[in-house]
Amino acid sequence: MSETKALAASEMYFLSPFLPPGARNPATGAEAPRPVVDSAKDEKLPFVTLTYAQSLDGMIAFAPGQRTTISGPETKSMTHFLRYQHDAILVGVGTAVADDPALNCRYPGATINDQPRPVVVDPNLRFQLARSQMAKLRHEDKGKGPWLITRPKSLDSPLDSNCQIIRWTDPMPKYTDNAVSNDPIFWRSILEALKHKGINSVMIEGGASVIKDLLRLPELVDSIIITMAPTFIGQGGVSIAPRRPPKAEQNVASLNPVAYHKFGKDMVIAGRPYFPLPPSMPLTLNPKKTLDETQEK
Ligand SMILES: NC(=O)C1=CN([C@@H]2O[C@H](COP(=O)(O)OP(=O)(O)OC[C@H]3O[C@@H](n4cnc5c(N)ncnc54)[C@H](OP(=O)(O)O)[C@@H]3O)[C@@H](O)[C@H]2O)C=CC1
Numbered sequence: 001m002s003e004t005k006a007l008a009a010s011e012m013y014f015l016s017p018f019l020p021p022g023a024r025n026p027a028t029g030a031e032a033p034r035p036v037v038d039s040a041k042d043e044k045l046p047f048v049t050l051t052y053a054q055s056l057d058g059m060i061a062f063a064p065g066q067r068t069t070i071s072g073p074e075t076k077s078m079t080h081f082l083r084y085q086h087d088a089i090l091v092g093v094g095t096a097v098a099d100d101p102a103l104n105c106r107y108p109g110a111t112i113n114d115q116p117r118p119v120v121v122d123p124n125l126r127f128q129l130a131r132s133q134m135a136k137l138r139h140e141d142k143g144k145g146p147w148l149i150t151r152p153k154s155l156d157s158p159l160d161s162n163c164q165i166i167r168w169t170d171p172m173p174k175y176t177d178n179a180v181s182n183d184p185i186f187w188r189s190i191l192e193a194l195k196h197k198g199i200n201s202v203m204i205e206g207g208a209s210v211i212k213d214l215l216r217l218p219e220l221v222d223s224i225i226i227t228m229a230p231t232f233i234g235q236g237g238v239s240i241a242p243r244r245p246p247k248a249e250q251n252v253a254s255l256n257p258v259a260y261h262k263f264g265k266d267m268v269i270a271g272r273p274y275f276p277l278p279p280s281m282p283l284t285l286n287p288k289k290t291l292d293e294t295q296e297k
């Protein structure tokens, strides 16, 4: 029996305003209706969907570095429908190491041509790519060869190209200089590099550090699709609550427009990020510790 099921028409209809341009019904090939609100998109950036599954107390894993099943089978099918609609799926290296995820599309009928490119943000090359499930699936023709996003070899590289993409067949570079090991790679650079490589849409699945960062970068995110599972993980779980600037009087982020749909026992919330704080507002956080990139502006 297949791991996932085709979505019902009502489920696809619910998701359609939040899908990348050109999204299709996998069964019929019919194009999804256009979004209600088109984002005024920077042409250098891909369409970005941020998506994850959380508990009612805002946790995405039972403990740091622990793979945890939160969503039910119906939302798993939704995740694979979403993977079908994107050119790439991106996770941080914390997730890659903890979960050894497949990051391929297992939607009914999906072929090798429908597979998204798995991408791991791995500044210090911690992920053992050769032994990974992603590499295995590539060998079996069940997924595309993963890419790693890391720092450029040269520390003299200009800030606007502060990342490098390594394909799974490339030899792994050996870094001798760790002077920048705690510096973030700017998200805009990561996304621009992906777009430059032909990625027009990317689904970002986590983990916690990545979600916390992106919830504070409205100008880079087009859609947010959150699965809420009816469970409480409790203290000690991995929270995705983004940091709030000191003395801020407004919420860090909201969704507007926003829509809701029940998938089995889970509730899915989909929306476009709406941020009361203007993106240019300086945030007084230590970027080295938070991976925040407001210094980029
Ligand atoms: N429920 C869900 O939907 C999901 C749950 N998860 C869970 O989340 C947990 C993992 O979260 P977490 O530990 O926060 O790890 P992440 O997957 O968020 O990876 C964080 C690491 O990725 C690197 N990184 C990410 N962004 C940048 C950047 N902009 N610049 C430079 N480096 C960057 C850093 O690596 P370095 O440390 O080398 O500097 C950083 O420490 C796991 O338990 C996993 O199961 C994950 C995805 C979805």
Ligand SMILES: Nc1nc(O)c(N)c(N[C@@H]2O[C@H](COP(=O)(O)O)[C@@H](O)[C@H]2O)n1
Binding pocket: 052, 053, 067, 068, 069, 070, 071, 075, 076, 079, 091, 095, 096, 099, 100, 101, 102, 103, 104, 205, 206, 227
């Ligand atoms: N939708 C969803 N629900 C959960 O309960 C999860 N734990 C996750 N995690 C994400 O999915 C990745 C696993 O993907 P594969 O099934 O191995 O392809 C995992 O790494 C997280 O990104 N997602």
